[in-house]
Amino acid sequence: MDLNDFGFSTVSEQEFTSAAKEPEDKVVTAAVEKAKAGQIKEVEGTVNKIWSLLDYHYEDIDKHKEKLNKEYERQMKEVENLIVPLLNNLAKSSTNEYIYWPNRREILETQIEKITAHTRDINIFTE
Structure with missing residues (x-):
């Protein structure tokens, strides 16, 4: 007589656990990996x-600096134009000891x- 085993066999718990865990590990x-890739793309986008x-602000800073x-x-x-004529006039008469x-x-x-209107004007830095 043929013994019908109904198509199953027994396995140990260790064999069952390792076989069940393998696909689970792959899925996890x-x-x-997919989550990391998504996070990396998100971080790259933010960076x-x-x-x-930063480039935009550096361009603004460069324009303002210029x-x-x-x-x-x-x-x-303008300061030079206010000072140099005086010095030139003083130098013209350098042979005379006295200045009238x-x-x-x-x-x-x-x-x-x-002169101080130019040297103490800080408004150029606030525009």
Whole structure:
């Protein structure tokens, strides 16, 4: 007589657990890799946005720096134009020991006001 075993056989718990765990481990590993890839892409996107913002601000800073340099150069030229004529006039008469300069106090005070208007102007940095 044929013995029908109904198509199953017995296995130990260790064999069953290792066979059941193998696909589970693969699924978990695949899910972890997929999650990591998604997080990496998200972080890369965020980093790219940060770099873009930094580039934008550096361009703004460079433009502002260029503007300040031009304004500084213009003001220094004006200060030079206020000082150099005085020094040139003093140098013209360098052979004479004395300088005749009536009303020099008023003239010098006016000139000092003009010079300090340029050297103490901090508004160029707040525009």
